[in-house]
Amino acid sequence: MARQKEFDRDEVLHKAMEVFWSRGFEAASMQDLVNHMGINRQSLYDTFGDKHTLYLQALDRYREVEGRKLFEVLERPGSVKKALRKLFAGVVETALGDPERRGCFMGNATSELAGRCKATAARTCSNIAATEEVFYRALLRGKKEGELKRVRHPRAVARFLYSGLQGLILMAKATQDRKTLEDVVKVMLSVVE
Amino acid sequence: MARQKEFDRDEVLHKAMEVFWSRGFEAASMQDLVNHMGINRQSLYDTFGDKHTLYLQALDRYREVEGRKLFEVLERPGSVKKALRKLFAGVVETALGDPERRGCFMGNATSELAGRCKATAARTCSNIAATEEVFYRALLRGKKEGELKRVRHPRAVARFLYSGLQGLILMAKATQDRKTLEDVVKVMLSVVE
DNA sequence: CCAATTCTTGACTGCTCGTTCCAGAAAGAG
DNA sequence: CTCTTTCTGGAACGAGCAGTCAAGAATTGG
Numbered sequence: 172m173a174r175q176k177e178f179d180r181d182e183v184l185h186k187a188m189e190v191f192w193s194r195g196f197e198a199a200s201m202q203d204l205v206n207h208m209g210i211n212r213q214s215l216y217d218t219f220g221d222k223h224t225l226y227l228q229a230l231d232r233y234r235e236v237e238g239r240k241l242f243e244v245l246e247r248p249g250s251v252k253k254a255l256r257k258l259f260a261g262v263v264e265t266a267l268g269d270p271e272r273r274g275c276f277m278g279n280a281t282s283e284l285a286g287r288c289k290a291t292a293a294r295t296c297s298n299i300a301a302t303e304e305v306f307y308r309a310l311l312r313g314k315k316e317g318e319l320k321r322v323r324h325p326r327a328v329a330r331f332l333y334s335g336l337q338g339l340i341l342m343a344k345a346t347q348d349r350k351t352l353e354d355v356v357k358v359m360l361s362v363v364e
Numbered sequence: 365m366a367r368q369k370e371f372d373r374d375e376v377l378h379k380a381m382e383v384f385w386s387r388g389f390e391a392a393s394m395q396d397l398v399n400h401m402g403i404n405r406q407s408l409y410d411t412f413g414d415k416h417t418l419y420l421q422a423l424d425r426y427r428e429v430e431g432r433k434l435f436e437v438l439e440r441p442g443s444v445k446k447a448l449r450k451l452f453a454g455v456v457e458t459a460l461g462d463p464e465r466r467g468c469f470m471g472n473a474t475s476e477l478a479g480r481c482k483a484t485a486a487r488t489c490s491n492i493a494a495t496e497e498v499f500y501r502a503l504l505r506g507k508k509e510g511e512l513k514r515v516r517h518p519r520a521v522a523r524f525l526y527s528g529l530q531g532l533i534l535m536a537k538a539t540q541d542r543k544t545l546e547d548v549v550k551v552m553l554s555v556v557e
Numbered sequence: 558c559c560a561a562t563t564c565t566t567g568a569c570t571g572c573t574c575g576t577t578c579c580a581g582a583a584a585g586a587g
Numbered sequence: 588c589t590c591t592t593t594c595t596g597g598a599a600c601g602a603g604c605a606g607t608c609a610a611g612a613a614t615t616g617g
Contacts (some may be wrong), residue, residue, distance in 0.1 A: 195476060197390030201575055211595050213577085222575065272479035278534060282475035283388060285537045286465035295538035327547035334548045338531025341471060344478045345488035351523050358517070358524035358555055394605055404565055406607085415605065 180218065181232075183208045187219070188229040192276040195283050196226050227290055233276040234298050238305075245305050251313030252363060255332075259356045262336065266343030266352065275340045282341075302336075303329045310363070319363055328362060335359045373411065374425075376401045380412070381422040385469040388476050389419050420483055426469040427491050431498075438498050444506030445556060448525075452549045455529065459536030459545065468533045475534075495529075496522045503556070512556055521555060528552045 186208040190199050201222060205212050219225040244258050245251070266272070273279075277298050284291040306329035313319035322328055339355050346352070379401040383392050394415060398405050412418040437451050438444070459465070466472075470491050477484040499522035506512035515521055532548050539545070 194480075195390070197388070198476075200573080202573085213596080214594065216576070217593085274475065274479070279475055281534055281538045282467065282472055283391075286467070287387075292538060299535065299538055299544075324547070324551070327551050330544050330547045331551035334531035334535045334552075335528060336531070337534045338527035338529070341474055341530045341534060342492065342527045345474045345485060345492055351492075354517070354520035354523045355527045358520050359527075362551055362554060393603075395603085406566085407564070409606070410563085 178210050178214070183210055184219070184228060184232050187225055188232050188276065191226055191229045192233065192273050192279070193271050195279055196223075197283070223288075223290075227294065230276065230280055230291070230294055234294070234301075237275075237277070238298075238301060241302065241305055245309040251309050251316075251318055252360075254309065255360060255363060259336070259339070259360065262339060263343070263349070263352045263356060266340060267347060267349060272344045274344050275337065278337045278340055281337075299333055302333050306332045313363070322363055331362065332359075371403050371407070376403055376408075377412070377421060377425050380418055381425050381469065384419055384422045385426065385466050385472070386464050388472055389416075390476070416481075416483075420487065423469065423473055423484070423487055427487070427494075430468075430470070431491075431494060434495065434498055438502040444502050444509075444511055445553075447502065448553060448556060452529070452532070452553065455532060456536070456542070456545045456549060459533060460540060460542060465537045467537050468530065471530045471533055474530075492526055495526050499525045506556070515556055524555065525552075 187204055190204050190207045193199075194203065201212070201215075204222075204225070205215060208215060210218075215225070219228060241258070244261075245254050247254065266274070277295060280291050281295040285295045286292075303326075307325055310319060310322055310325035310328055314322060314325065335355075339352065339359070342355065343352055380397055383397050383400045386392075387396065394405070394408075397415075397418070398408060401408060403411075408418070412421060434451070437454075438447050440447065459467070470488060473484050474488040478488045479485075496519075500518055503512060503515055503518035503521055507515060507518065528548075532545065532552070535548065536545055
């Protein structure tokens with residue numbers, strides 16, 4: 172046997188995710204990645220393959236991390252309405268508090284690459300399905316618990332919430348006006364009021 | 365006096381817009397632009413300046429063209445609800461019919477550059493304001509004509525519609541499932557029903 | 558005609574890109 | 588210790604990048 176890796180794969184991948192999240196695929200250079208990841212160039216290639224492969228792995232990692240967060244907020248027992256309000260309020264705060272305006276890595280990937288990269292399209296598409304499912308389950312629970320009587324088509328509303336979430340995040344990249352974003356959230360959540 | 369230009373400035377700018385719209389700023393090379401615009405490299409630089417300047421001009425042109433389309437649909441006399449339905453149905457059709465999945469150039473610019481380019485941020489931001497205004501005027505008209513009695517906060521709804529529009533278009537880049545997109549539209553428009 | 562201007566063409570700058578190669582240091586196994 | 592494997596660092600690769608230059612052709616106005 173031989174020497175073992177001196178860095179933690181997940182940690183380094185997380186750093187790579189940050190770079191791609193901030194700059195996107197095209198604008199991130201391998202030199203940027205080497206610098207931020209803190210490992211040797213060769214180790215990078217040995218461990219993660221080429222730039223595109225690394226990007227996909229970073230995207231997968233993002234999905235895991237953010238997917239879990241969403242799950243935790245929406246599956247927690249209690250009012251679904253409150254959970255949704257908390258979720259979207261949190262999105263607004265995060266957006267306003269990020270000087271880099273990174274937005275959502277999954278949304279960024281959709282915008283930049285989904286149209287011309289099958290692998291990215293597959294990931295963003297399945298992420299929609301997964302996120303939609305989390306919304307859907309929460310809506311069903313809300314209905315069962317008698318909280319969301321006005322929601323007639325939970326599947327459609329779940330899809331709507333995904334779209335609304337992405338629209339909100341995108342909008343926050345252009346404007347930092349809190350009132351504007353809060354207006355969007357207010358109207359968006361009115362469909363589950 | 366001297367020789368006059370042999371190409372139409374607006375026509376070539378339109379071609380440049382198509383390139384940036386399809387590929388984004390980073391992924392579009394000057395060689396791509398030279399090829400598609402059909403003019404000489406030197407003429408390109410003489411007429412439009414460097415790549416970034418050309419990009420901004422292409423973005424401005426897109427805003428002009430698409431802004432006018434939106435205006436025409438929403439300012440036309442008649443039912444505002446119908447106009448909104450037509451607008452969003454059209455967006456879905458366009459999205460499903462575009463094999464390149466270009467989405468909205470303004471949205472793409474927001475996603476790719478607004479976070480790190482002031483000039484792009486300014487344009488996308490003012491585009492939000494302008495589009496919001498068109499929605500707002502249509503909503504006001506709908507209220508005045510007694511069609512949109514349930515709309516209490518037209519300003520907020522206008523902002524919501526912009527966000528919803530962008531969310532829908534982004535989503536269409538990831539999934540080509542018509543039902544999904546139509547679900548989104550259905551719920552989105554329920555706030556003005 | 559002439560002079561001025563701008564077109565077109567193609568080669569040509571540096572520079573940065575993603576990726577690979579190589580040589581040596583480091584560390585586990587026998 | 589020795590062997591083997593992997594990590595590390597830096598140099599190097601060819602390709603493509605944005606942008607420039609120079610020279611000739613073309614077209615205008617006087």
